[in-house]
Ligand code: SF4
């Protein structure tokens with residue numbers, strides 16, 4: 001049976017519409033894919049690039065310039081920390097330039113400060129001042145959103161359990177992607193969270209307040225953006241981009257900073 005003209009036109013129109021719908025569907029999918037990739041790129045955390053944390057000083061340290069002029073390099077703080085069994089303090093060497101021969105906290109993945117607060121009481125020059133624990137300001141811990149399990153669809157919370165200041169320092173964003181931890185500016189920078197993060201190489205880094213001042217806007221924008229990506233974008237971000245690096249970091253044994 002042949003097609004009459006009206007039926008033929010209907011068929012042509014329907015085929016055309018299906019074609020347009022098919023190609024526009026493809027275009028839409030391609031567009032969505034491109035948007036997801038762009039979003040994932042946009043939301044990759046800048047923190048893995050941070051190799052300079054600054055020299056984190058023992059608790060109670062005066063502002064850096066004053067600290068350097070007051071500290072005699074006697075090593076009393078280092079000695080008491082060693083005697084206490086924490087061994088968190090090292091003496092900066094010639095490679096640290098003007099900061100040479102002054103004490104700093106070592107790699108926090110192995111040697112965080114436990115805030116026992118013995119070192120300020122031993123300092124004979126006042127370079128380290130006695131201070132209440134919550135008022136300590138050695139630096140601030142920043143969670144790498146790209147690496148942290150909590151920000152990538154898993155539940156962990158090891159950092160918050162390790163923190164001696166606990167609830168006052170941690171905020172949590174609850175959502176489909178688990179309990180995403182956020183460390184606020186009440187953090188004193190002791191580094192216990194750095195040590196107890198189960199990710200090899202740690203998804204938390206303590207930076208000095210000076211380094212943080214330079215990063216703060218970018219970091220907060222990153223948190224804000226990451227919280228508001230759609231489920232689709234988030235999926236692409238985690239499984240298309242972050243997961244390989246998380247797994248690679250899990251195997252990382254090399255000490256890449258300081
Ligand atoms: S407060 Fe205690 S653990 Fe922290 S650096 Fe001083 S002596 Fe070491």
Ligand code: SF4
Pocket residue numbers: 070071072073074075076077078102103122123124125126127128
């Ligand atoms: S005890 Fe005081 S003066 Fe001595 S090295 Fe430590 S900070 Fe410097």
